[in-house]
Amino acid sequence: MKKYRRLFIILLIMLLQPIAQAFETFVIEDIRLKGLKRIEAGTVFNYLPVTVGQPFSQEEAKTAISILFKTGFFKNVRLERDGNILIVRVEERPAISKMTFTGNEEIETEDLTRSLKTIGFAEGRLFNRSLLEKVTLELQRQYFDLGRYAVQVKSTVTPLSRNRVAIKIDISEGVIARIKKINFVGNHTISDDELLDEIKSSTTGWFSFFTKNDKYSRPQMAADVEVLRSYYLDRGYINFNIDSTQVSITPDKKEVYITINLTEGDKYTISQVKLLGNFGIPKPELLDKISIKAGNLFSRKQIIKSQEAIKERIGDEGYYFANINAVPDIDPDKKTVALSFFIDQGKRVYVRRINFKGNTKTRDEVLRREMRQMEGGWISTRDVKRSLARLERLGYFEQVTVETPRVPNTDDQVDINYTVVEQPSSNIMASIGYAQTQGIVFNGSLTQENFLGSGKRVSLTFNNSQVNTTYSFSYFNPYLTIDGVSRGFNVFYRSTDAEEANLSRYTTDAYGTAINYGLPITEYNNINFGAAFDHTTLKQTDFTADEVLDFIEDNGDSYNSYRLNARLRYDTRNRALFPSKGMLQSIRAEVALPFSDLSYYKLTYRHQWLYPFTKDYIFLFKGQLGFGEGYGDNDNLPFFENFTAGGPRTVRGFRENSLGPPDSEGRPFGGNLKVVGNAELIMPIPFLEKVRSVRFSAFVDVGNVYGTGEEFDNSQLRYSTGLSLITLTPLGLLSFSYAIPLKSQENDELERFQFTIGTTFNW
Structure with a gap:
């Protein structure tokens, strides 16, 4: 290599020598450029190490040629002299x-x-x-x-007119090398x-076609x-x-064979x-x-x-910018580690401004x-995160992110910048769906979840x-007052055919209205x-069960109901x-007042708990309890x-x-006591791990309904297990499940595969 380098230097000197010898030292009166087509003359003059009025000698000539070559702009450079005029003749690449x-x-x-482009091509x-x-490399x-x-x-260079070229790069990708064996040594x-x-x-397995885990990749390794x-x-x-x-x-x-050589060493305990260090919080609390x-x-x-x-x-x-360093003191003889957490809390940081970006429709307020997190106060990690979560729960944004840049020229102030990506919150929608119990479902709605950017919902x-x-009309204002008191109301008309819902044979027509207030007690x-008021008309059919006929005989077929309801809700979920x-x-109580045609009450408890025990796997536990009873004359x-x-x-x-218990015709009749529990393991789907709108899980369900006068009997509970897939689409939620009943009775109606399309869950 040194031999070729020396030869190159000798050749360069030989090429430059005639040019250098052709010049006797002279004072440059003018500099003229020849051969430029695309490159500006000013660019050449910026690189040229000589100017008018400067003596020009053999050494300056060598330096000028070398510098112009190094720019990479030219494939040939030649210096000429016309009297005291320096001519720079170039041939552009x-x-x-x-x-x-x-x-x-x-x-x-x-x-x-x-x-x-990163390598200049x-x-x-x-x-x-x-x-x-x-x-190529x-x-x-x-x-x-x-x-x-x-x-x-393989690359092909084709010359074009006006000193241009076309580059064609042909690639034969070949097949991906598959992992044949992975060996561990040590x-x-x-x-x-x-x-x-x-x-x-991994080596090739049953699911490698989907997971691609048998294809070798250097970054994955x-x-x-x-x-x-x-x-x-x-x-x-x-x-x-x-x-x-x-x-x-x-x-x-x-095929690829991988060998990983490792040294385990000994186990160490703390x-x-x-x-x-310095910390203003009680030491036991930090411990x-x-x-x-x-x-x-x-x-x-864990560290x-x-x-x-x-x-x-x-x-x-x-x-906010505290430094916490964990320093281990290793004792190789005892195989122990003394762990010290060094804390430098630094300065207390205050919030100058809170800024919002991306809310093109939603009002800043x-x-x-x-x-x-408030402006002017010191920053709180907990409050910044909670504010982020509350923005995500609004449902107006596809994505919400937060940044906390320092204020320039200060060391104790930050700005908090929340950036949101708006998603459609108003729509005129007509959709069609299907549910096994409801058949074809037609939906039409004019909904504004974020009416005029005010956060109010009109539907x-x-x-x-x-x-x-x-048919229904509803209105909801989540902030009737600045303290977060909400108010909503709705009016509706509903006609129901219970037989089509796999219940006893009767129909109802109902209309009514309701008003509701919400009051925040704590953050969660x-x-x-x-x-609420509603009027219900009950109608029998040719095959109506005796229980329904007896009820109509005792109470008539038309009822006015005046109800009060209350619900206490605790919600720490990160998304709705x-x-x-x-x-x-959630605990909900509803009572039909004594002056209603039918007096009764209902109590409902719902529970949901999600625990992410790894990054990709989540435990979900749900429960429902419901009890209702008449009072007074009912x-x-x-x-x-x-x-x-x-x-x-x-x-x-x-x-x-x-x-639950059947009616006299053998059809489901429901009951006044409901017990349901669900346990699910939510798992990632290959290639869709980062998609929020799809959820796949394995589940175990248990539950039953008990009729009036029946006591809870756990031997009557039904059990099932299976797999579920739920995804959000423009039609609404699509739910698919395949379940195997683990405990059932002879007269139970089994349905292993179940699905709904275009309907939503009240969970």
């Missing part, structure tokens, strides 16, 4: 007029173009043939990262199978190595190390946990935030979790009233199915109370639809107010509304 790719399917053309740039080799690198080691890249305490379960890379490192460091192996990762490719470049204790195995995960908990707690007091709705025909608790964590508890709950169970919303695998 051609420009890349067009660049095309063929054969690329795995990587988009836009991505290839963007990557080549793009349309409009000057063509440098020496860069073609870099282009860059494209090969990208395909190697995808496991396509048989890729071939693991003595943890088996190969356990380690393979932790990483995503790097991620797997970090997963293994975390796995060991979270289990006490503080000296764990990945010694090397060897990848062998077969000659046909279709001998002591200390807090050091409670530390999840790793003396006697526990060393765990990097990071403890650091974050301490930082968040200190951040609640305004010390609608967002600002959701803020729990005019029409619904028609085999079960119900409904609120109480709703309201009043498809939440991933938090809890919902001994029993009116049968058309009965609770029902069975179907997609309660106990899947059983036909909707079919559980």
Whole structure:
């Protein structure tokens, strides 16, 4: 290499020597440029190291030629002299007029173009043939990262008019190399199978066609190595190390053998946990935030979790930029670690301004009233996050993000910037859906969830199915007062055919109105109370059951009802639809007043708890309890107010509304006591892990309905298990489930596959 470099220098000197010898030192009176086509003269003069009036010698000539060559603009530079005039004659490199790719399917053309631009190879740039080799290497690198080691890249340069060229790059991608074997060397305490379960890379299996986990990828392998490192460091192996990762490719470049050499080391336990530094919070309170204790195995995960908990707690007091460093003191003889958390709380930080961006329709005040962090006060990590959650729960935005930049030239002030992405909140919608119990469902609505950007909801709705025909108008103001008192009202007409809902044979016509107020008690608790009036007309059919006929004989077929209702609600969920964590508890009481034609009361309790025990898996537990009874002149709950169970919303695998005691005709009649419980494991769907609007789960359901006079008997509970898929579409929620009844009785109506399209859940 040195030999060729020396030869190049000699040749360069020989080429420059005649030019240098042709010049005797003279004072430049003028400089003229020859050969420029696209490059501006000013650009050349900026690089040229000589000016008019300056002596010009052999050394200046060599320097000028060298500098102009280094710009990369020219493929030939020559200096000439005409009297005392210096003539710079250049030949420009051609420009890349067009660049095309063929054969690329795995990587988009836009991505290839963007990557080549980073190395200076793009349309409009000057063509440098020496860069073609870099282009080939860059494209090969990208395909190697995808496991396509048989890729071939060929480039063709076609000269065009006006000193331009067209570049065509032909790519033969080849097949992705599949993983044939993964070997671990050095693991003595943890088996190969356990380690393979932790990483995503795998040999070909039953689901590899969908997961693609058997295709080798360099970035994925790097991620797997970090997963293994975390796995060991979270289990006490503080000296764990990945010694090397060897990848062998077969000659046909279709199969890969991976060998991971590692050193496990010994397990270490925590001998002591200390807090050091300056912190204005009681020490016992911060120690409670530390999840790793003396006697526990060393765990990097728990150390990071403890650091974050301490930082968040200190951040609640305004010390937003506090530094928390965990320093281990390792005792190799005792195999223990003394852990010290050093805390530097820094200065207390105050909020100068809270800004909102992206709310093109929603008024600023609608967002600002959701803020729990105030301007002018010190910043609180908890309040910033809670404000973010409240904005997400409004339902007006596709996405909400927050940033807390420092105020320039200060060290104790920040601005809080919330950026939102508006989603359609007003629509005229006509849709059609289908439910197994309701048949074809026609919906028409004129809805403004965020009326004129004020946060108020106005809706005019029409619904028609085999079960119900409904017309309604509703209005809701979530902030009747600045303190968050809400008010809403609605008027409706509804016609119901109970037989089509798989219930006893009767029909009802009802109309009425209701008004409701909401009052926030705490950040997560609120109480709703309201009043309602409705008029119901009950109609029998040719096959109406005796229970219905007896009720009409005793009470007539037309009823006015004046009801009061109240609900206490506790809700910490992070989202209203498809939440991933938090809890919902709701207790509702409804009573028909004594001067109503029918006097009764109903009590309902609902519970929902979501616990994300890993990043991608969530436990969901739900429960429903309902009880109703008549009072005064009515001994029993009116049968058309009965609770029902069975179907997609309660106990899947059983036909909707079919559980509970039957009427005299053998059809479901419902009951005055309802008990339902659901347990689900929500799991990610390959390739859709980041999509919020799809939810897949495995579930176990239990429940039943008990009639008037019956006591709760757990032996009568029905059980089922299965899989569920729910997704949000423009038609509404689509729900699919396949359930296997685990406990049923002879007369139960089973329905393993159930689905609804274009209907929503009141959960």
